Amino acid sequence: MAAVNPTSSYDRLKEVKEFDESKIGVKGLSDSGIVTIPRFFVHPPETLSDLKPNTSKSCANIPIINLSNKDSSTHRPEIVNQIKEAATTWGFFQVINHGVPESILEETIRAIKDFHERPHEIKAKYYKRNENSGVMYSSNNDLYRSKAASWHDALTAWMGPSPLEVEELPQICRNEVIAWDANARKVAETVMELLSEGLGLEAGKFKELTFSEARALVGHCYPYCPQPDLTMGITSHTDPGVVTVLLQNQIPGLQVKHEDDWVAVNPVPGGLIINIGDFLQIVSNGEYKSVQHRVLANSDKNPRISVVEFFNLSKWKGDGYYGPLPELLSAEKPAIYRNFTQQEFLENFYGKGLDSKSLIDKIRIQG
Template sequence: MAAIDATSAYDRVKKVKEFDESKIGVKGLSDSGITSIPQFFVHDPETLSDLKSSSTHASTIPTIDLSHINSVTHRQELVEQIKVAAKTWGFFQVVNHGLPLSVLDETVNAVKAFHEQPHEVKAKYYKREEGKGFMYASNNDLYRTKAASWHDSLQVWMGLHRAEVEEIPEICRNEVVAWDFYATKVAESVMELLSEGLGLEAGKFKELTFSDSRVVVGHCYPYCPQPDRTVGITSHTDPGTVTVLLQNHVPGLQVRYENEWVNVKPVPGGLIINIGDLLQIISNGEYKSVQHRVLANSRKESRISIVMFLNQGKWNEDGYCGPLPELLSPEKPPVYRNFTVQEYIENFYSKGLDSKSLIEKITIRN
């Protein structure tokens, strides 16, 4: 009985609130030298047993060389490669994308420098006002999820909801603004290939404002003293159109493929691209958004990843979104119903990170 009483006496809501209001983040917990993690970071047995059965799958996500993207003779081959990757894996790495290695290094170093600042310096940026400007917090879904994950994040809105430059901390300001410019260029080049892969004009996705709403998120996964009891980020799919990921050399990212978790090895100079739920819907299921997660970091060095989430800026005049009419025919009827921007937003912010919950809601059942 004593054990039961001890468990029932644990006030999770209170402990989460205390952690949040301390503004210390998991980096602060890690730096303090703790040897066991707070209870609200501990995940359920099902999640933890799944971590232990992670795949040693020999294959990894496709790597696509973009050096001949403007070559008339090679472009169709590239379109085909990206189409196959987007239909099967939902993830691929691009190399020779045209961005200087110095830009990649400077971006990672600047985000790392922000997270390594003393607690009292970072604390003044700590808040939970998503959807605009700049914010720094631990777990954007801290109050919406059953178990917290071992990461902190900075978040900068660009594009339509762009943060004022002065809002971005000086330690990473120039690098984040530059990254928004460079990563958007790569994303739009890849979107052209994805558009052509569906038989559409190269500029169709840009015309549909698929890159107009953007947010740059800089994750820090510090050393975790009990990596077998929690995760870096829970398994989820991304909600938007396309995601661009830059990471340092510390591993941890896994992608779900053929019912197994596959480790993604960072390729020096490479960028990872993945398909979001919205693009799966708009492509009428041709392209796939795929579950992915990050394991808790057992290394002393922090894992740093910079993620750019791209999203549709302007929705149809009637306020609805769904499969593109051009992709539909009697032979290929819509797989999903149309839905409103309000449904889309509420679905994301009403719960913790999850996988394809919107897609499940709007799938047409025959």
């Protein structure tokens, strides 16, 4: 008798669809007390083979930059240098003394956690998959595009460039989301000024290019996972935009790729994590680097909460293209990326699962 293929009866798309249509998210699965995760969450061995950071790098951490003297003519050049160095070598750094009150940080985390802990019937009203505008609650924005699902849910709000109708936001976190958007934008604009100066440009250049207008706020929840060695919180990827501002609670899990090793990012109380996106790597003509990062599945009984604000440009250039800033190019430093269109940018992001530098690879000029 021929051996039975154990995978022959497995209909992955059917299981994914049933999970999606249930609208319970991974929080619902976790709360149900399951001890085995559904098969479509299990990642291949090549993804799972290096989940533990290199022990020789265990003491490393991303740079921490103090912004308290950013307006001092004496101290600002050193802060610019620190941020330039971090954006060039790590692509990630934490900022402290950034001006956001600790109460705002705590209230934002609490409000996002409260939303994710609402009963299924309440959250289900926001569950949808129409990306790029309004408010969307979902599990895995790339659920149907990825090869394996990851163990997280997210509440996403597109805050700009078109103003969001605040009534669309869940009432339990409405005020906190609006306040966080305003504060995250201030921090991003401060960091963008310092990054711009690091390239030898005017401080306001990135704001002039509308780098802080198109904003998406994502409140992630990584609930307890009963089999954290079989799945991911979020798979390895680079962010597609300009910069990202990240607020997280004290549950670990975030890792950054640095010099071919995964380094755990230890949260600093009161700190905010900033990372460089693919778009900024391109417009800086490779001076600043977007870096792979991932989140491990959460083995802690308490949920890991992170609030991420993504920043991108909103006004495309008059000729419909974008690429390295002309001011940064010269005979000695020619463009290493070609120009690209907004349609290319959007299709590259929404046409597949999360990945690393795929747009950068597509538009790189071969020497």
